[in-house]
Amino acid sequence: MLSLRSDPKLFELAQRVEYFAREKFNMTLPEMRFFILDPMEFAALLEKNVYPTSPINIWEGKSIANKKHRIESGQESALYYEVVQTGNPSYAYLNETNSALTQASVMAHVAGHCEFSELNVLHDSDMDRTEYVMHLVRKVDLGRQQMGERRYIDYWNACESALPFIAPNSQYNLENSIDKETTIATSTMESTEAPKTQKPPVSLVDETLNALLKPGPAKPFVEMEKKRERHEALSRRGYSLRAPCQDILGFLRQYAPTSQAEHAILDYLYTAHMHQDFVVRTQIMNEGWAMYWEKKIMMELFAEDAVRGAIDYAKVFSGVCYPRPYYQRNPYHLGYHMWLHIEELYREGKMSLDYHEETDLDTKQEWEKPEEKVDPQASMRHLVKSITDYEFLRRFLTVELVERFHLNRLDQRTAQQLGIKNEDIIKADRRWVWLRPEPIKNEMLGFFAHFYRPRIYIIDTDYLDGGLLLMHRDDGRNLRADWIRPTLNNLNRIWKAPVYLLSQNKLYATRADGYKESTVKGITFEEAAERLSRQQQPFKI
């Protein structure tokens, strides 16, 4: 791994890229540090979630062995386009085998990602992220020595089962699901102060008579009991659940009983993987934003002759930005063209109230009334600051754009394999099939509800006295049956108490006396959420 300063030409190029990004385009950037890696270092970096170090583990070993074999046998090129770990500072890595032109485009692309992470509403740019993860790696290494090899491997492998259940940006994340002593204290203070203003003047006689003659709906004893139970739970465990919690690994990291070494493993795995949630929720906007600024900066570099090979760059660019059908959407292509479209909307004044209120279609079609005070790029930045992919698509992806970006186009063979019905096809030629574009937007938005993964939530942390009850939010699909038991066993190893899973009308349990499956009367996710909000036990046998 070499510092960029070891290559004076590249270093100069990086400075030019930064100059255009910061000075010419006013991009909001953290400090960016570039390093040069050889291809095998690159492969290793990717297996370490784009951090330079990672604790020893079998899964990384398996992936790298497989990758090496694929590279050696020519099945994989080992040429990666861009790899960056955002944060402040951001660490970006260049492949030593790339040409100067490619390095320049990678650096410009990285600038786009860094700004996006810095500005976006989910703000994926924390201070010293890479350094912190490296610190956690050292803690895990120390923990490994404390635990001994066998226990370390077992615990790590158990944690791997919980890795897909990281959701720091979910509606049901830790912050929105868990009451801690501090949060409950605040809410109690607010709730006790609010009714005071509505209280009628005290009249002892009236109060006594009313209480005797007109018993109201309120049952102070029951309410007090509930409050007492809640406070008891808080004082015993330090938290209580007020809504289903989708950030399962986050919860275990905070509240599972662990030794220091075990906590170090949970801490590392959560911290190193939590940013994937940001990536998956913003990938289209993020990659599109990076491509948008990459091209702008590259044009400046070509103009001042800092790099040469505009034709080669055009080829590479179109190679990256090629269309794919909606279910395999290419975020580079879709994001880039969406941003271009939005820029055009702002430039032509089509985001104005006048445009939306215009009823004449012909006028709308020929609309070009730029608003004087609106700077398209500033407006685009405002979008970055306020929305993620779901809203981006919901607001801007139209039926016309679905067709223009070929999101509804499949090749004939795939269409046959997928068993597409004739009534869904609007056009076909020898090579392609075009689907009806109308349902595609909703299909694409559906992805952001489940990300093609089952939705699992914690709905009770004290089920049958100390058990962790998970719930699979039913969407008509079954879970892989032979993996339920080992997964629950692994979660049991972390929680150190019984773990239950409620999926449809089945209750799976891993307890000290073994594994059991039983048929129960299932509940819906909404019922569970509502009961939790009312401080009731969400599920009883």
Place this chain on the structure above:
Amino acid sequence: MDVDRISSDESEGFFNDFIDEQLNDLVEDIINDGDLDRTDASGSDLIVEVDDIEPPTLVYGDQGGGGAGQGGGKPGDEKGKLKFEVPFERFMELVANKLQLPNLLKEGQGKIKEVSYHFKTFGPVGVLLDKKRTFKRALRSSISTGVYCPAEGRFDVEVRRKDRRYKVPQRVETPKFKAVVFYMGDISYSTFGERLELEKRLLNFTHHWLDFNYGKNNVEHRFFVHDIEAYEVTPEQFYQVSNIGGTRASLVFDLVSNIAFNEYDPATTNFYGFYVGDGELFGNDAKEIVEIIKEQLHPMFNRLALVEIQPSRMSCLNAEVSKAFGSDRVVRTCALKSKGEIIKTIKRMFEERHA
């Protein structure tokens, strides 16, 4: 950042150790069920498949599986399977560890030496002048004495006696290993089908095992078959042969004994003999075999193993041989009843002493 190189070597080593453990557990299955007979005498790599490893988690029913990795060999890529090319040598090491078979190289080591002379060192006296070295020394001393000085137009190189360097022969003694292995197979009608397959599988493994121990070039493998006659065949013919006729086994022992005595020097050769058949012999055949072993083979051979494949009530060879040799150091008798007993049989064939 205080990192010199980004690498996953430690984790890869960790994974390879895991795969080695898996292979260790698989050795038995590979010998019993694997396509060892497809591994030719050149010792090509074995392709080993194990179930893929994946951390279990909650996924939809139609997901999961897939991937590949690397152990002692190179990984392939097939969904749900880890596929490895395990080098033949590595596999044989694993077999040796697993089965704890004796190291056959010990036989004869230190007794018989092969002497050769290598010209690896150089000295001031000798017969064969090393011109290159001599010239180098002469040039060096000519420069230092000023005889050779191109700047002043002197280009002479003076070769003095002490500049001369001669090649000096060095006596190299290497232990001389030589082994000849006689494989004797019964191909009579009664060994039809699974019996014949088991015969070939067992001898094939033995073949590789001895090659591995002695080195491929130090072992001569000779194959013999018999029905009512005995004759020598090539290895290819041996592994492709199908059943021919009736049974007379003593002929093959007699033939082997003649060849061993007439074609090899018993003082410098390790002899091994492996007979496999159903043991269903008639008349005095078994007794004649015992006689041949006692008088001709036993004094010469390091090991002579007789294996009855799926013995029946009519199998009498081992009973007869055991009566004569009991717990002998050289002669082993064993029975292979099913594919699952190959390991047990091999152990017995090679074990140092009778259990």
